[in-house]
Amino acid sequence: MSEHISSPRLYVGIWLSLMVLTVVTVVAAQIDLGAFNTIVALTIASLKAVLVVLFFMHVKYAHERMIKPVIAAALFFLFLLLALSMADFATRLWI
Amino acid sequence: MATTAVTPERANYLNAEYGVKSWLLTVDHKRIALLYLLSVTLFFFLGGFFALLIRLELLTPAGDLMQADTYNKVFTMHGIIMVFFFLIPVVPAVLGNFLMPIMIGAKDLAFPRINLLSWYLYVIGGLLILHCMLTGGVDTGWTFYPPFSTSFSNTKVVEAGLAVFVSGFSSILTGLNFIVTVHRMRAPGMTWDRLPLFVWANYATSIVMILGTPVVAITIVLVALERTLHLGIFDPKLGGDPLLFQHLFWFYSHPAVYIMILPSMGVISELITCFSRKRVFGYKFVALSSVAIAVLGFLVWAHHMFVAGMSLYAGLIFSFLSFFVAVPSAIKVFNWTATLYKGSISFTTPMLYAFGFLGLFTMGGLTGLFLAALGVDVHVTDTYFIVAHFHYIMVGGVLMGYLGGMHFWWPKISGRMYPEFWGKLSALIVFLGFNLTFFPQFILGYMGMPRRYWQYPPEFQILNVLSTAGASVLAVGYLLPMIYFVWSMRYGKPAPDNPWNAAGLEWMTSSPPPTYNFDETPVVTWEAYNYEELNKKEEVPVER
Amino acid sequence: MSDSEVAVHNPALRHHFAEVEQQRNASSLGMWLFLVTEVMFFGGMFCAYLVYRTAHFGDFAAASSTLDLKLGTINTAVLILSSLTVVMAVWAAQTGKQKALVMYLLLTIVLGLAFLGVKGVEYAEKFEKHHVPGPTFHFAGAIPGHPDHPADPRHAEMFFSLYFVMTGMHAVHMIIGIGLFAFLAFKASRGAYTPAYFTPIENAGLYWHFVDIIWIYLFPLLYLIDRHK
Amino acid sequence: MFNNFPLWPERASSLAPGVDALYIFLVILSGFMSVLIFAFVLFFAAKYRRRPGVLAEQIEGSNALELTWSIIPMFVFLAIFVWGAALYYKMRTPPRDATEVYVVAKQWMWKFEHAEGQREINELHVPVGQNVKMIMTSQDVIHSFFVPAFRVKQDVLPGRYTITWFKATKPGTYHLFCAEYCGSQHSGMIGWIDVMEPAQYQAWLSGGTAIPAAQAGQQLFASLGCVTCHRADTQGRGPNLVGVAGKPVLLEDGRTVTADDEYIRESILNPGAKIVAGFKPIMPTFQGMVTEEQLNELVAYVKSLNQTPLNQIPKPTSVTQNNSAPSGAPQMQVQ
Numbered sequence A: 001m002s003e004h005i006s007s008p009r010l011y012v013g014i015w016l017s018l019m020v021l022t023v024v025t026v027v028a029a030q031i032d033l034g035a036f037n038t039i040v041a042l043t044i045a046s047l048k049a050v051l052v053v054l055f056f057m058h059v060k061y062a063h064e065r066m067i068k069p070v071i072a073a074a075l076f077f078l079f080l081l082l083a084l085s086m087a088d089f090a091t092r093l094w095i
Numbered sequence B: 001m002a003t004t005a006v007t008p009e010r011a012n013y014l015n016a017e018y019g020v021k022s023w024l025l026t027v028d029h030k031r032i033a034l035l036y037l038l039s040v041t042l043f044f045f046l047g048g049f050f051a052l053l054i055r056l057e058l059l060t061p062a063g064d065l066m067q068a069d070t071y072n073k074v075f076t077m078h079g080i081i082m083v084f085f086f087l088i089p090v091v092p093a094v095l096g097n098f099l100m101p102i103m104i105g106a107k108d109l110a111f112p113r114i115n116l117l118s119w120y121l122y123v124i125g126g127l128l129i130l131h132c133m134l135t136g137g138v139d140t141g142w143t144f145y146p147p148f149s150t151s152f153s154n155t156k157v158v159e160a161g162l163a164v165f166v167s168g169f170s171s172i173l174t175g176l177n178f179i180v181t182v183h184r185m186r187a188p189g190m191t192w193d194r195l196p197l198f199v200w201a202n203y204a205t206s207i208v209m210i211l212g213t214p215v216v217a218i219t220i221v222l223v224a225l226e227r228t229l230h231l232g233i234f235d236p237k238l239g240g241d242p243l244l245f246q247h248l249f250w251f252y253s254h255p256a257v258y259i260m261i262l263p264s265m266g267v268i269s270e271l272i273t274c275f276s277r278k279r280v281f282g283y284k285f286v287a288l289s290s291v292a293i294a295v296l297g298f299l300v301w302a303h304h305m306f307v308a309g310m311s312l313y314a315g316l317i318f319s320f321l322s323f324f325v326a327v328p329s330a331i332k333v334f335n336w337t338a339t340l341y342k343g344s345i346s347f348t349t350p351m352l353y354a355f356g357f358l359g360l361f362t363m364g365g366l367t368g369l370f371l372a373a374l375g376v377d378v379h380v381t382d383t384y385f386i387v388a389h390f391h392y393i394m395v396g397g398v399l400m401g402y403l404g405g406m407h408f409w410w411p412k413i414s415g416r417m418y419p420e421f422w423g424k425l426s427a428l429i430v431f432l433g434f435n436l437t438f439f440p441q442f443i444l445g446y447m448g449m450p451r452r453y454w455q456y457p458p459e460f461q462i463l464n465v466l467s468t469a470g471a472s473v474l475a476v477g478y479l480l481p482m483i484y485f486v487w488s489m490r491y492g493k494p495a496p497d498n499p500w501n502a503a504g505l506e507w508m509t510s511s512p513p514p515t516y517n518f519d520e521t522p523v524v525t526w527e528a529y530n531y532e533e534l535n536k537k538e539e540v541p542v543e544r
Numbered sequence C: 001m002s003d004s005e006v007a008v009h010n011p012a013l014r015h016h017f018a019e020v021e022q023q024r025n026a027s028s029l030g031m032w033l034f035l036v037t038e039v040m041f042f043g044g045m046f047c048a049y050l051v052y053r054t055a056h057f058g059d060f061a062a063a064s065s066t067l068d069l070k071l072g073t074i075n076t077a078v079l080i081l082s083s084l085t086v087v088m089a090v091w092a093a094q095t096g097k098q099k100a101l102v103m104y105l106l107l108t109i110v111l112g113l114a115f116l117g118v119k120g121v122e123y124a125e126k127f128e129k130h131h132v133p134g135p136t137f138h139f140a141g142a143i144p145g146h147p148d149h150p151a152d153p154r155h156a157e158m159f160f161s162l163y164f165v166m167t168g169m170h171a172v173h174m175i176i177g178i179g180l181f182a183f184l185a186f187k188a189s190r191g192a193y194t195p196a197y198f199t200p201i202e203n204a205g206l207y208w209h210f211v212d213i214i215w216i217y218l219f220p221l222l223y224l225i226d227r228h229k
Numbered sequence D: 001m002f003n004n005f006p007l008w009p010e011r012a013s014s015l016a017p018g019v020d021a022l023y024i025f026l027v028i029l030s031g032f033m034s035v036l037i038f039a040f041v042l043f044f045a046a047k048y049r050r051r052p053g054v055l056a057e058q059i060e061g062s063n064a065l066e067l068t069w070s071i072i073p074m075f076v077f078l079a080i081f082v083w084g085a086a087l088y089y090k091m092r093t094p095p096r097d098a099t100e101v102y103v104v105a106k107q108w109m110w111k112f113e114h115a116e117g118q119r120e121i122n123e124l125h126v127p128v129g130q131n132v133k134m135i136m137t138s139q140d141v142i143h144s145f146f147v148p149a150f151r152v153k154q155d156v157l158p159g160r161y162t163i164t165w166f167k168a169t170k171p172g173t174y175h176l177f178c179a180e181y182c183g184s185q186h187s188g189m190i191g192w193i194d195v196m197e198p199a200q201y202q203a204w205l206s207g208g209t210a211i212p213a214a215q216a217g218q219q220l221f222a223s224l225g226c227v228t229c230h231r232a233d234t235q236g237r238g239p240n241l242v243g244v245a246g247k248p249v250l251l252e253d254g255r256t257v258t259a260d261d262e263y264i265r266e267s268i269l270n271p272g273a274k275i276v277a278g279f280k281p282i283m284p285t286f287q288g289m290v291t292e293e294q295l296n297e298l299v300a301y302v303k304s305l306n307q308t309p310l311n312q313i314p315k316p317t318s319v320t321q322n323n324s325a326p327s328g329a330p331q332m333q334v335q
């Protein structure tokens, strides 16, 4: 079994990026960007999540092949839950 | 015929160890399956007991047998027990648990201790619901709709919710275990296109268990918090929307109906192939339609909410999607029928159940189309038409499949044959009793009798009497197998390793199997349902 | 690592697996599937939040801006740091640095407790301000950007209900994680984990990162959106 | 033929024949499919029953067949969908000329209030041939308004309005059921719909000394102080409500919504939710100060402001606004 071991330097780098992103999102929240505030906040959050998943959770180097499909499935079904629920709530105002 | 075998038994999972502890602490998937069998059966009879109470109350239009509140608790307990404590675990946790590892040539599930933990969670959930029942019960219906459940019911909603929550985790863990097992534990040569269809079906079921159950779990937590801590999430007084609950609830509970039916469909594939001595028609389509049902099943949940006050557009979307989930079911039905073509069909008890399944599932499924059709659903929703629809599938379909499977694999599980005559008789009784019980309910429903009614206008009585009569026949039909299965454990003929000359790795090990299933890990070089070769060897005619 | 020879004798190999690789893959697949269920579990709450947030955007913003941004940010930093310590713990286990492993685990526990402590301070503040849903709830904020437009206190109450449920569930997960790490640290100090067998550390790590990710979303959703004046 | 053993309830509304037609179509279709499948199963079972010396023939499958029996059902399903959807659309869009009945459901009774002011409990009188729109809300839990003879059903929710409508076509007395489980006496929450000939109905209407809903609403409008802000000119602190109902309203945040019943209701209970463009959010909430019935009356009054005035209601001065009646597809919003 060929185990991939990332170097602590990479981890610290990721950690620093996460911290920077945190600062950015907090600062961005204070600026009025209209609807973009939400988008920016969630984009940054997703960016952070991706970093954590790929490097801290070792998905980038996973030896188990099914992990990526499993994550994709989780996101897909989460999306279904949110999107199809909103299909009701968002259209109630329609005529 | 009633002589017990005197020859010393081969070492098997049953005689490997003795004592209560060897059962309660076992990590052998086969023993855990038997633990499930025992507990699930208990709950079935309990749920059936409540069903009988329902039917007795509805014998007359007046509410004369019990109080209204009692009736409400009775149908609620009936629903909760039958759904969460019987039908959802029954096929995967009993037959699936027993067979999945053997069928793929593994020694056990991937996580044996987690498997045991699932059973304990199930039992804890079961004890909670029993406790809830004995200390006052719950009267919200199995659907727990707020604001009734959160602010108006003064029964034990939280406790019932907790029971469902805990048993939900049992089913999550089972699903998790199955998926990992199928992916990682297959014997050499057991490729995906050689998997028995029962394994495919359970695999698909597991997907639903994993993705759906957590949502209902958190939903129930929210209801409980709203009740106890006055958090306001569904509360219309705070501007909350009770429909949000319904969305979250059905996000799980619609897919959950496929948790119930898929494993049974898997059983049917095994039965039909074996007793028509054929490979299944369109293996790939039957296998993939299971996965398709599992996935599409997540797209249709709000068809339970057509009159609930959803937006018009959501109604249209969900109705449209609902029809698509019927397509893979249709594929299955057609393929099973085609499998019979040019077969060599024998009418053993399991096969009779399979025929029963085909008929009743088809009718139940087709009436599902009535419900998915918006205009008709508006009229029949929340009437007995719905009750009939789901009993046709859940009792007529799932239960028939389960009983068929129990008869089929009983020799493997217990090492004994069941009495064939009584088996056939009970299959017949169940079929007739079933139709008598639930067919009248379709008419009743279209006539407008609402469900969850403790008393009803007198013009509905005739049909209700028929239904009650049917239920008592049905009770006999279910008690019979109970009796002769128990009887056969002692007095049944010892079963050969492969009494049906069936395909599948489970038939290549001894009956009952040894603790680690195979003396030697099998290497698979043939497709599933290789009846071609088996038929050549066949000379021993099947016991009729 | 040359595992193939070790495999046969590896005491960690359970009877029903053929080889260590299979067992490791199975357990990490199992762990990921468990995380999928967690995603859906929190997904239910996110769904509720999405629905109400879009329906009562202003009222929720009003309630949201009473949250303490400073504490929230600090907690985010604490949690991210704890993710680093966890991944370092896994690294220590992979490379057989047993002392470091225990140290990193303990550090994670400390950070986790710090997070919970800060959360506790925040909760206490809600109690003082009567921002806890229930009969004593009271809210009198205005919609951000519309100082003369009072927010609907009922919707604010829903916001706080969701706030407590979501952060509460998150905290419960943290507590479980901390318990887990305490147990692992104890075992690790006894030398239970080696480069050949450290699955429990790896899986607990995955769990912790997942909890971290939940917070990564909770933080902007609860604290940040429409925060500006 | 089925007089003693009917297979469907009386057909007493304009919607009923359509629903029954689809139903009967589905019965025939499913009957046909079931018989077809059973016939095949039984035929194969008999023809290919096990005989000594005859082996089963192994057949792989057939992609052509698979495609056939996936695609044909799919089109059949699509047809059913379209048919059912058309009916549903009709059920959920009340005609514009419908008279309105306000319904308040509570554990365990139905309360009705006619536009003319008649109030009834568990019994509703309606004229034959007239479109009737039910504007429904609940005081406690979810109920469901179900009249089998009309083939209509709609859940009734607390905190908001839901709407259904029907046009009775046949005089008679029909069951009204509560179809959503609502607690102990769910099965007792039943009543009658009396469908009368128009003349009879007029006689029934004039029997009582009811105050029309809109008029009662007008009195409330004065006594609750709404008039202080909502004046019939442009001088009020609140918008002039004449001609508002049923029309699109531009909101402060740029959205446009239709001022349907639900919107008016929300404006009274939760004025802050949707601010009319150009106004300040100063309107106090009347949550808790008005009962569901009073709320209905207020809504009826606001709507009456741009209808051809009901006979008794004095036309508010300076109204030139006119008539196209409020209407609207039912629509709901998260409250």
Ligand code: HEA
Residues within 6 Å of the ligand: B143, B257, B258, B260, B261, B303, B304, B305, B306, B322, B323, B325, B326, B327, B329, B330, B331, B333, B361, B362, B363, B364, B365, B366, B368, B369, B371, B372, B373, B377, B380, B381, B382, B386, B389, B390, B393, B394, B398, D029, D030, D033, D037, D072, D073, D076
């Ligand atoms: C195991 C359980 C199970 C299964 C498998 C199903 C399967 C289906 N169900 Fe059912 N259903 C329930 C259990 C189940 N249901 C329960 C418990 C409820 C009530 C819950 C409650 O309120 O308490 C319910 C309620 C329910 C409703 C809501 C009714 C209401 O409350 O208003 C609807 C609406 O669309 C529906 C639809 C369907 C459909 C379209 C299918 C489809 O999957 C069926 C597909 C199968 C077939 C269609 C048959 C085979 C096909 C052919 C032979 C093809 C040939 C046909 C043609 C060419 C026409 N079901």
Ligand code: HEA
Residues within 6 Å of the ligand: B044, B045, B046, B047, B048, B049, B051, B052, B054, B055, B075, B076, B078, B079, B080, B082, B083, B086, B087, B140, B141, B142, B143, B387, B391, B394, B395, B399, B437, B451, B452, B453, B454, B467, B471, B474, B475, B476, B478, B479
């Ligand atoms: C797996 C699911 C399942 C199963 C197997 C059954 C089985 C049966 N059900 Fe059930 N049913 C549901 C799931 C199920 N049901 C659900 C989900 C609801 C909705 C609940 C709700 O609205 O919330 C419902 C509701 C429901 C109603 C509607 C109640 C109402 O709306 O008012 C009725 C009425 O006839 C009914 C009847 C029956 C009958 C006669 C059986 C028969 O098949 C049962 C036959 C079995 C037996 C008769 C047992 C035999 C045992 C003995 C004879 C021994 C006696 C026992 C002891 C002494 C302990 N069920």
Ligand code: CUA
Residues within 6 Å of the ligand: D106, D107, D108, D142, D143, D144, D178, D179, D180, D181, D182, D183, D185, D186, D187, D189
């Ligand atoms: Cu009201 Cu049921």
Ligand SMILES: [Cu+2]
Residues within 6 Å of the ligand: B253, B254, B257, B300, B301, B303, B304
């Ligand atoms: Cu469904």
